[in-house]
Structure formats: C-alpha cells, structure tokens
C-alpha cells in the first residue's frame with residue numbers, strides 16, 4: 494500500500510512536474526512555486542487516520558515554505574490541510590465517543606488572513622467523515638492560530654450539517670453496560686498490530702483512543718505541525734468511578750512535519766451521559782528509532 498502510493502506519487506511528480514510550477518503560485522507574494530518539483534499535496538483518504546502514513550511523499554522544506562501563505566489557499570496543500578485537521582480534532586473533543594470518531598474527508602476551500610495582534614485565521618469549507626458509521630457531511634469552520642507563544646492552542650469555531658443527529662445512543666449504552674458489567678477489566682495493546690489488524694472487539698477502544706488523542710492534538714497543534722494518531726500502544730481499564738469508565742491509554746502520535754513519533758499517556762473517562770474526557774495527559778520522552786505502525790485495515 495505505502496509502496497504503491499509512493500510509486501504513484503513518484504510517477505505523478507515525474508509526469509506533472511512542470512505544470513506544478515505555474516499551478517501552485519496562486520497567492521501573490523507566496524513562495525509556493527518554489528517547491529514545484531514536489532507537489533505539496535496531501536494524499537486524500539476517506540479515513541483521516543490513513544492520510545499520513547505515506548513517508549517521504551513531501552519534502553519538509555516544501556512544508557515549511559507554505560506556512561505563511563495568505564488569501565485563497567490550495568485546498569490540498571499543507572496549510573489548508575493543517576488547519577482542517579485542527580477542526581477535526583476540535584469536533585472529536587466536542588462530540589467524540591467510541592461510536593463517533595471524526596476524520597477529515599476533504600478540504601473544499603480555504604483562505605487565511607493575518608489578524609492584527611492575535612494571529613492568523615483560516616476560513617474553511619470542509620467535509621468530515623464519521624468513521625464508525627461511515628457518513629460524510631460538510632462543515633464551515635474558522636481556526637485561529639494565536640500569535641503569542643504562551644497561548645498556543647488554536648481556537649476553533651465550526652458548524653456542521655448533521656454531525657449531532659447521528660443517534661448512537663443505543664450502541665453506546667450497550668457498550669457501556671458491557672464494559673461495566675464485566676468482572677475482568679479490559680486491556681489491549683498494539684491497536685493496530687504490525688499487520689494493520691484490529692480485533693473487532695477492540696475497535697471501540699481504538700476509536701476512543703483516537704478521540705482522546707484529539708484532545709492532545711488540538712492542544713498541541715500549531716501552523717507548523719500536522720498530527721495523526723498512529724497507534725494505541727496499550728490501553729488498560731481502571732476501576733469505574735462515579736459511573737465513569739476509566740482507561741489508561743498509551744498512544745503514539747505522528748507529526749508529519751517533523752516526522753517524529755511522540756508518546757503520550759492519557760487518563761481517559763467515558764460514559765454515554767458525560768461523554769469523553771481526558772483528565773490527565775503526559776508527554777513521554779522522545780523516541781529515537783520508532784517507526785510508524787502500519788495503517789489499520
């Protein structure tokens with residue numbers, strides 16, 4: 494799969510190399526034409542978790558060069574994709590559950606403006622995909638990346654067509670009761686495993702890990718990052734407290750820009766009534782030789 498995409502990209506680069514020279518410089522004053530040899534576009538994938546496993550497709554300098562573009566942006570280039578992914582994380586923190594995990598489907602349009610003193614604001618029209626039910630819908634969103642160093646988390650506003658109307662109440666209640674009633678506390682590791690496989694029983698815990706990771710990724714995102722949850726290294730259920738199921742998660746996040754794999758430990762609670770909360774998040778020391786696990790099947 495990875496190899497196939499790399500080959501396709503290599504062919505595209507070879508065949509379409511020169512048209513990109515004239516194509517990319519849509520913004521006056523933008524440097525984007527400079528990276529013409531590498532079409533700085535993000536491969537689209539229906540499942541947002543799969544987008545960023547194509548190692549080496551994009552040159553890092555290309556990623557950097559595009560950052561300060563303003564005005565109308567190319568929807569498939571990194572600045573638009575980075576801002577759109579922040580919207581995805583935001584939606585997960587608001588509406589996520591083991592049965593509602595939002596991925597980015599497509600960026601339709603994007604533009605960026607400098608907002609005096611406060612930072613850079615992106616206006617986006619995107620489609621998001623709810624990955625457990627496989628439904629797609631459109632959202633309008635604004636993302637403000639604050640200019641101040643000490644105020645790093647982006648601020649997001651979003652309105653989506655129908656995300657909230659998907660009624661997962663029955664599934665959530667059944668899962669909650671199942672996890673609660675079981676005398677054995679659940680645990681799992683390597684979701685997905687090194688073959689990209691996830692046991693069907695473990696999928697809700699993988700989705701919950703993805704939603705919980707969005708809390709970290711929303712908080713940590715800047716205009717220079719592009720995070721993706723790569724793997725749940727392990728998850729352990731703790732004793733239920735105050736009707737909230739509790740889990741310790743160890744997740745691997747992948748930053749596409751720096752190509753770093755970053756380990757985080759999270760204390761996550763969930764109940765249908767209260768939703769997903771991340772009570773503690775701890776970044777672990779950098780991992781020198783970690784590899785990106787394969788994407789899930």
Ligand SMILES: *[C@@H]1O[C@H](CO)[C@@H](O)[C@H](O)[C@H]1NC(C)=O
Pocket residue numbers: 539627
């Ligand atoms: C999701 O839906 C799209 C279009 O309806 C379809 O092409 C795709 O195969 C579906 N994906 C999954 C994982 O079911």
Ligand SMILES: *[C@@H]1O[C@H](CO)[C@@H](O)[C@H](O)[C@H]1NC(C)=O
Pocket residue numbers: 660661662663
């Ligand atoms: C969702 O479905 C449950 C029954 O499964 C029902 O009680 C509830 O009112 C529904 N909620 C909405 C918002 O439609």
Ligand SMILES: *[C@@H]1O[C@H](CO)[C@@H](O)[C@H](O)[C@H]1NC(C)=O
Pocket residue numbers: 671672675676677678679680
């Ligand atoms: C209870 O947990 C055990 C161990 O994880 C698992 O094998 C079993 O299927 C669970 N039972 C239910 C009803 O979920």
Ligand SMILES: *[C@@H]1O[C@H](CO)[C@@H](O)[C@H](O)[C@H]1NC(C)=O
Pocket residue numbers: 726727729743
């Ligand atoms: C979870 O995975 C991490 C990374 O592989 C490992 O360091 C840690 O010991 C594991 N924790 C448990 C409880 O298995």
